[in-house]
Amino acid sequence: MVEKSGLVIILGTPGSGKTTLALRLAAELRIPCFCKDDVKEPLFETLGAGDRDWSRKLSRASFAAIIRLAATQLASGPCIIEGNFRAEHVSPLREALERHAAHALQIRCRAEPREILRRFGARGRPAGHHDAALLAELGPEPQPAPYLDLPGPRLDYASDQPAARQQIGPRVGDWLNLDIRTAPR
Secondary structure (H helix, E strand, O other): OOOOOEEEEEEEOOOOOHHHHHHHHHHHHOOOEEEHHHHHHHHHHHHOOOOHHHHHHHHHHHHHHHHHHHHHHHOOOOEEEEOOOOHHHHHHHHHHHHHOOOEEEEEEEEOOHHHHHHHHHHOOOOHHHOHHHHHHHHOOOOOOOOOOOOOOOEEEEEOOOHHHHHHHHHHHHHHOOOOHHHOOO
C-alpha cells in the first residue's frame, strides 16, 4: 500500500483519553507520535512549575514544538500529534499541512463527564499542570472539545466505549493507507 502524507490530530479535554489513544495508535501503526505533555513536563523540570499563567505559557511553547516536530516528520511520512488543541493552533497546523501537501484527520476524544472527572482525579501529574485549577475550569459537566477548522475527515472517539477502541485503529490505518499488520517498523 502507498503511504499517504497524513497528520492524525488527536484532541479533546483533559481526561478524555487522548494520550492513551495516541500512544496505542502509534504503536499499532508504527508511526511517530508527539504528545504535548511529553514536551511540557520536561519544561517544568528544567524551568520550574510556576503558576497557572506560567503553565499556559509552557503549553503554548509545547504546542509550537510538537507542531514543528510534526511538520518536520511530514516530509518523510505520517505522524500523530496529541493535545488539547484550540483555535489558536489552526494557523500553524494549516501551514505545516500545506508545506508538505499533507492531509489531516482529526480524532476528538470524549467520554461521559463522570468518567472524565474520575480519570482526572485518579491521575498523578506534575504540580506544574495545576490540575485543581484546570478541574475548576472544566466544571462539573466537561463538554467535548470542538474540532479544529481544518479540512479533512473527523472521527469522534468515545474512549469509555470498548467497541470504539477496537474500531479506531483500522479506520486510521485505512485513512493513511497503512495495513496495521504490515506497517513499516
